[in-house]
Structures are given as C-alpha cells and as structure tokens.
Amino acid sequence: MKKNVIIIIVSIIIVILVLSSLVVFASSGRKELTLEEKVTQEIKYVDNYLVSMLGDFNGLNIGRYLKEDNSSEWQFDSLQDNSKSKSKNETTNSESSSSEKSSKNQEESQSKDHLLNNKPNSKDTKNGVLANQGKYETQWETIQTQIENLYQTWNTISIDLNSLNVDGKTILAFNDFLNTSTQSIKKKDKLKAMNEVVKLYQLLPKYSRNYRYDSKETNVLDIKSSVVTAYVDVSNEDWRSAKKQLSGAITQFTSLLNSVDQNFQNQTLVNQCYILVNELNKAITLQDKEIFFIQYQNLMGKMDIL
Numbered sequence: 001m002k003k004n005v006i007i008i009i010v011s012i013i014i015v016i017l018v019l020s021s022l023v024v025f026a027s028s029g030r031k032e033l034t035l036e037e038k039v040t041q042e043i044k045y046v047d048n049y050l051v052s053m054l055g056d057f058n059g060l061n062i063g064r065y066l067k068e069d070n071s072s073e074w075q076f077d078s079l080q081d082n083s084k085s086k087s088k089n090e091t092t093n094s095e096s097s098s099s100e101k102s103s104k105n106q107e108e109s110q111s112k113d114h115l116l117n118n119k120p121n122s123k124d125t126k127n128g129v130l131a132n133q134g135k136y137e138t139q140w141e142t143i144q145t146q147i148e149n150l151y152q153t154w155n156t157i158s159i160d161l162n163s164l165n166v167d168g169k170t171i172l173a174f175n176d177f178l179n180t181s182t183q184s185i186k187k188k189d190k191l192k193a194m195n196e197v198v199k200l201y202q203l204l205p206k207y208s209r210n211y212r213y214d215s216k217e218t219n220v221l222d223i224k225s226s227v228v229t230a231y232v233d234v235s236n237e238d239w240r241s242a243k244k245q246l247s248g249a250i251t252q253f254t255s256l257l258n259s260v261d262q263n264f265q266n267q268t269l270v271n272q273c274y275i276l277v278n279e280l281n282k283a284i285t286l287q288d289k290e291i292f293f294i295q296y297q298n299l300m301g302k303m304d305i306l
Helices: 002-029 035-056 064-069 071-083 097-117 140-163 168-186 190-211 216-235 239-257 267-286 289-303
Strands: none
Touching: 035 140, 035 190, 035 216, 035 289, 140 168, 140 190, 168 190, 190 216, 216 239, 216 267, 216 289, 239 267, 267 289
16 A cells, blocks of 8 residues: 555656656747847838838739738737747847757748749839839839738837837937838828838937947848848939949948958858849949839848848
C-alpha cells in the first residue's frame, strides 16, 4: 500500500513537471515586440500604404499584392494584438538572443519570398504602363477609401511614436498634412493631392531617425523618400526638381553600399535597386514619363522588401 502511494505521488510530481515545462516553453515561444520594433513595423506599413496610394494617382499597380491578399491589414492588426499586454518598451532576454535572431532571420526570409512571389506581373499587358497610352487614370474611389482609413491607423501609430519621445511637432505635422491631403482629394485636384500626400511620406524617415538614427531602415527610408518625391515631380512634369531628388537618392545609395554595417541579407537585391535608381535618373534625362513609371514601378516593388 505504501509503495502504491509513493508511485502515485511520484507520478503526480512528474505530471506537474511536464506541464510546467510545457507552459514555460509555450510562453518563451511568444516573443513580444519591443516598442521600437513595433513602431518600425508600423512605419513600414504606412510606407507601403502611401506608395500604393501615390501609385493609384497614375493608375500604377504598385503594392497591388497588399490590396489583393489583405496582408497589410493583417500585419497592422497583428501589431496591435501583439502589443495589448505590453505597457512600455521592454528589454529582451540576452540568453536566447542567438536562437531568436536565427528564427527572426528565417521569418524575414520567408516573408521576403512571399512578397517576391506575389508581385504584380510586369508583363501584364492589360495593366502595363504603355497600354495606358499616356492616359493616367486616377483611381479616386480607391484613394478616398485609403485616405479615410489612414486616419484610424494613424491614431494608434501617433500614440506609439509619442511613447518613444518622437518630436511632438513632427507627429502633429502628419495630422495637418493628412487633413490638407483629404481636402485636395475631395476636390479631385490630382497635382495638389499628390504634393500633399508625398509630404506625409517625407515625415517617415524623420520619425525613424528619432529613435534609430543611423539604422538600415532609416537610411532606406531616406532613399525611398527622395525617389517617391521624384515620382511626384515627374507626375507634375517638374523634371528639374525630379533630377535633384534622384541625384540625392543616388548619393545616399552609394554611401549605403559603401557602409561596413549595411547588414543586408540579400546583397543581389540591393544591387538591383541601386541599378534601377540610376535607370530612373536616365529616364529623367530623357524626360520620358512612361519609361520613368515603368522603372519606378519595378524599383518600388523591390525596395519594400529590402
């Protein structure tokens, strides 16, 4: 009898230990984002969102995969769910940093493969730039929906930026440009609306620089900001301003390529982007809007997965 009691007690202890280890394992697998990581992903979301919106002003299919599979909405929603139990910026455990980094790299690689495999087909003659024959139809309905949805998204992001002590004036500037963008979109004033929307994009590298001054993400945002601004200038046929923006982007990209700590997983992709930025510059020299749009569409499809 005594022997049976001992066996039962040992069995209970073993069960408790197994259950405890499973709970610990499960909790360790759920790595919460730090506030900086969360904001970086939120800025990336707005980056893709605005590039897609600006493309719609000229009927370009930039970021079409985001609209088709709703991955952008899923990404932003998941960021909010991930942060519900998180009050302030937290530090992660250094003991498991190597295994977490390996897992993170694998997830990023899979994400990039997914994005690459879901890009719009540049050979699709129906939606091609040249098929438009110089008629760039603005997708006003889509743009109106996008700008309205951005208000709700920005409410959450602005709170996170404020928690990172990002300059309050630059946060409020986004709200101001959002309002002026909406007013121009309501009037269907294409040139003015594009000029206002691009001001929203130009704020993104400023936010990133506030908490990640010389990071890869900040440097890429700086380059993309110059390229996106050049795209708007070309849409307005302001070739001189576009040339100036592209010259700045090439200088920034050259500096980034020469950086020792550039930390790019896919160097081939980086080189392709650098070549495409230079090709955009050639299109500006030719003052050919169609060639510029073709190269711009190809470039932005690659730069958002750097």
